[in-house]
Amino acid sequence: MTRALAIEKERPSLAGTWSFTHDPWTTLVWGSLILSGGLFLFAGATLVWQSLPIWRHEGWGFLFGGEWFYRHELFGAGAMLYGSVAVAAIAVLLAVPLGVLAAVFLSEYLPRRLRWGMKVLVEALASVPSVVYGLFGVLVLREWVGGAVEPFGGWTGDTLLTAGLLLAVMALPLTVTLSDDALRGVAQEQRVAVRGLGLTRGETVLLVVLPQAWPAVVGATLLGLGRALGETIAVFLVVGRMDNQLPEKWFSLEMIFQPGQTLTSKLGGPETHLAAGDPLHWGAMMGLCLMLVAITVSCLGGARYLQGKGRGRA
DSSP states (O other): OHHHHHHHHHSOOHHHHTOTTTOHHHHHHHHHHHHHHHHHHHHHHHHHHHHHHHHHHHTTHHHHOOOEEGGGTEEOOHHHHHHHHHHHHHHHHHHHHHHHHHHHIIIIISOHHHHHHHHHHHHHHHTSOHHHHHHHIIIIIHHHHHHHHGGGTOOOSOSHHHHHHHHHHHHHHHHHHHHHHHHHTSOHHHHHHHHHTTOOHHHHIIIIIHHHHHHHHHHHHHHHHHHHHHOOHHHHHHSBOOSSOOOSSTTOSGGGGSOBOOHHHHHTSTHHHHGGGOHHHHHHHHHHHHHHHHHHHHHHHHHHHHHHHHHHHO
């Protein structure tokens, strides 16, 4: 007993391992975490502080107002919120089904070596600069959409629909690779077990793999949505940048065939420079930044939560 106590005293304690004085690596990690969190909080507080003039001037009307005329001190972000939601919805409706089906093909049907080759190609597409996709939208998608919407009264290819299609192309590689990771997270033993019970490969994917990986797949979708909402250059080139474009009926599809404006295209335009000398106008632009940050952080936080839940189920 005495020898056991002596050995226990000589054994280094776990608490000492994590102390800031004895473990420089832990100190560095915690310092980086605190610094990153502090910078994020400082940036958020700065946006809140500089947007206070517009909240005092417009109140909740700033969120839902449909008129934006800065020369007359009318600031309503409703049309830009509508444009952002419409563009993101088009991107998600197109990218999610295609992305999940492509991920199923990569994960469940391709041979191992060919799968990794396709995986590298998909991840390379995800890293292409947004300006390249923007030029693709200008040179290709805008012409296609312009010809398609002409019978419906459209007069240009710079529309919300064009921006949504372009963002679907941009979000597709990210959705594919993250959905593939979620599907591969399901244990291979489960596939073997259910195949031994007589299920086909398609039934195994549909009844076993997808239900377990679905939270992580939805998380991948939210990450793709976060990229769609935060994209600036590509949307700026093809959306038309027309203010005050609100539909008479909220669920009408007429407006997606017309030029519009999103939060990012507004912030990426020249009006940000014009607002620098006017506290109210500048506060309105900072209010748009604050809304964009809040929406994007919500999407990314939901994605991380669902991905963690999916890994736990797998």
